[in-house]
Amino acid sequence: MKQPYRWDNYSDQPYPLQDKSYKKQMRKSQIGSLIKTFFISIFILPFSLIMTPFVKRKNINSNEFFCIGVDFERNPIESIEMLKELKVERILLRVKLWEMEKLPLLKDFILLCKDKKITLKILQDREHVEDLALLQKDLETIFSALNQHVDIFEIGSTINRAKWGFFSVDEYNNFYKVAYDLKNSKFPHVKLIGSGVIDFEYHFSAHTLFNLFKYHYDGVAALLYVDRRGAPENMQMGFNLQDKIALLGTMIWLSPKSSHELHITETNWPISGTAPYAPTSERECVSEELYADYLLRYYLLAFASQQVDSVSWHQLIAPGYGLVDNRDGIKKRSAYATYKFMVHSLKNAKFLKLDIKQGYYILQCSVEKRLLQIHWSLKPTTLKNEDFFEVYSRDGEVIEENILKIGSSPIYIYINDILK
Structure with a gap:
């Protein structure tokens, strides 16, 4: 990543920005977009709340509802075997725009998963946010290599965290528009989802869904974590998980910029005693047993909403938050069996x-x-x-x-x- 950005290989995310003056300077440069986010959200959020009871539920395809994130570089042989055992039909892979040299390796892994529907999350760095010509070049390379094998491309991720490279929604809007224009000109059949807001920060979501940019989402991606609140049923500002899904679903329904699809492309709980692999502090971490309980209850509540098209658990193998710990060989946590039985039981459920x-x-x-x-x-x-x-x-x-x-x-x- 372009300095001052550094990647944390333990928790699979960027380190927090240490240069406070740089962060302050960049926020200041985007003040116009931040003001737009404020004014859009004070109108859209209350109106969406009023309209929430009028949004009809969909008939969610349970066969494609269950998705799991997989790191194509981490124990790839074992990952393929476990995917066969889990019998999940959709997986989510991630590719880093600053590691384009790994595209052939990613494609080889994708070809081994020909029986799966694949969502590919394209992760950004600051260089690609600033250099849109470079972004277009690398996106075209990715689309050309993988468009026949990938079901959904998720454009960008975690747009409301500066350590991920964006300092405003308008920066993301310009970023996404490059992908959308490329789709229209050369790859009309590819499916693009976006927005990529993490947590319950829907003022950012509102700005991605209601703006004057000329683009369209084939669906909305949300990283709807609730781990800092404890159990998935717990409240945050008067909203539990179902309420959060309903509000976001209403915003998507109202938006002229998106098809009526919602994909939760990241969620999990960090596991106690796994530092430095856990992506949060020990305070937010839970035991392996609670992790398995919360996993299942999150999926059940999301499925019951009948507004979420897929939920991707982040992820299969990760010492700090995955179904499998690979620090000392392959250790399947109890949540692995939980996930496996959940898919087995609900795969054809109505x-x-x-x-x-x-x-x-x-x-x-x-x-x-x-x-x-x-x-x-x-x-x-x-x-x-x-x-x-x-x-x-x-x-x-x-x-x-x-x-x-x-x-x-x-x-x-x-x-x-x-x-x-």
Whole structure:
């Protein structure tokens, strides 16, 4: 990355900017765009809140809803084997614009994943933000090499963090427009998603979706982390995860600049005791068991929204936040089994409803003519195991106890004969 940017290979992200004077200078140079972000958001956000109840749910394709991020350089042979075992149909790969020499290696990996739908996240550096001619050249190289093999190209990422190279939404708008113009001129069939705002900072999202730039998104990408709030059901400024999804979905629905698709292309929780690999401080980290619980509950809540087309877990192998720890060989965490059973159970699921009462959650869906309920509770409680129940733990183990313990770890209950 162009100085003063440096990449942290432990947590797979840029280091925070240390040059405060440079950061202040760049923010000052973008004051016009920052003012636009403020004024656009004070109109769009309240209006979107008012309109949220009127947005219709979609019928989400559960086969493509489950996505997982994979580092094509990290244990590639083992990654391919685990993808086969997980049976996930969509994966997300990342390519760094400052490492164009690795494009052949990326393509080789993609060719080994021919049975998967692939989202390719194109990561930027400051040099490509400033030099749009260089950006166009490198994007054309990527599109030419991979457009026949990639389902979705995500243009840029984490646009509201200066360490990632952008100092304003207008800088991102100019960046995305290069990709959009290239699509129109040479690659009309490629699918581009963008926006790339991280966390619940929708004033930036509003500016990406409502502006005078001549471009269009084929869908919106959001890095909707909630890890700093603890459990996925927890509130932030009065909004839980479902509320955040509903508000963003409404903004996409209202925007003239986007098709009505929402892809969550990054989310996870950092794992306790994994520094320096954890991407946050130890305060935000959780145990491996809570990590698995939160993973499943995040997916269930996002699926129940019926507004999210895919959720990409970040990522398969990463010591600080992945399903697999590779510091000393390949160690599959319990969340690996959680993810595997989740995909196995819900791959052909049709959402029916989500019931919530006093912190007790029941997601109901039909799976191949069977009724499946998934139960969890924010306060530990119990449920009688009926004769017509077929019960599985979070990780797919059969449960035969007469009294079921309902708590942080969701359990799967098939209700036999109900839909026959």
